[in-house]
Amino acid sequence: MQVANTRLLFDSGPGTMRRLLEADTTIFDLNYVFYSHFHPDHSAELVPLIFATKYPDGNRRQSPLTIAAGRGFSDFFAGLKAVYGKWIELAPGLLDFVELDNSLKDSRDFRDFTVESTPVEHNPESIAYRITSADGSSVVYSGDTDYSENLIELAQGADLLICESAQPDSLRVKGHLTPSLAGEMATRAAVSKLVLTHFYPDCEDADLAQECRKTYSGPLILAEDLMQIEVIG
Ligand SMILES: [Zn+2]
Ligand SMILES: [Zn+2]
Numbered sequence: 198m199q200v201a202n203t204r205l206l207f208d209s210g211p212g213t214m215r216r217l218l219e220a221d222t223t224i225f226d227l228n229y230v231f232y233s234h235f236h237p238d239h240s241a242e243l244v245p246l247i248f249a250t251k252y253p254d255g256n257r258r259q260s261p262l263t264i265a266a267g268r269g270f271s272d273f274f275a276g277l278k279a280v281y282g283k284w285i286e287l288a289p290g291l292l293d294f295v296e297l298d299n300s301l302k303d304s305r306d307f308r309d310f311t312v313e314s315t316p317v318e319h320n321p322e323s324i325a326y327r328i329t330s331a332d333g334s335s336v337v338y339s340g341d342t343d344y345s346e347n348l349i350e351l352a353q354g355a356d357l358l359i360c361e362s363a364q365p366d367s368l369r370v371k372g373h374l375t376p377s378l379a380g381e382m383a384t385r386a387a388v389s390k391l392v393l394t395h396f397y398p399d400c401e402d403a404d405l406a407q408e409c410r411k412t413y414s415g416p417l418i419l420a421e422d423l424m425q426i427e428v429i430g
Pocket of ligand 2: 236238239341395
């Protein structure tokens with residue numbers, strides 16, 4: 198996500214750096230990485246991202262990278278450090294960590310945007326994010342979650358809700374959403390636009406838009422890699 202000249206990455210599953218490059222963004226362009234939770238499909242490329250910042254040229258990054266996540270991140274990162282040691286250490290001042298509450302709503306003000314977070318129904322550390330730019334545009338990212346009243350509250354009136362929809366309606370699993378559940382939450386939150394994402398392989402054989410239309414009638418996008426969406430509040 199780009200807000201003014203600041204670039205934010207939400208989660209870094211396998212293949213993230215390659216896709217970033219295809220979108221003309223290097224790891225040195227990133228100012229923030231926000232983690233929704235620590236499952237490998239959301240965090241696996243954190244280690245390669247930091248390692249590639251250090252080698253072969255640790256001087257390429259000039260400004261700090263801030264990593265934000267729910268409480269528990271410091272323990273998670275300590276575990277990675279126990280495995281990788283100094284290979285994932287950057288020069289002093291180049292890596293900042295921000296831990297947000299995982300049991301209550303939380304918020305932080307950054308230079309170009311405000312972030313609000315709320316716990317969602319997935320893992321103990323799981324949080325969803327709402328980013329609001331200086332001009333008032335707002336984007337909400339669900340991360341992984343089951344049906345969540347907290348997410349509905351966080352997303353009230355948002356310009357864009359990027360919501361997971363891991364399985365089709367007929368194959369719902371605990372801890373995740375389906376198109377019609379995501380649609381129901383988008384309707385209750387009165388968002389201006391809904392993007393469904395995080396599709397598991399079973400989604401290939403389903404009509405996700407039709408399932409979502411059972412509960413949501415607003416603008417709807419099924420996410421694809423490298424898609425760009427402009428948000429104007
Ligand atoms: Zn997950
Ligand atoms: Zn996931």
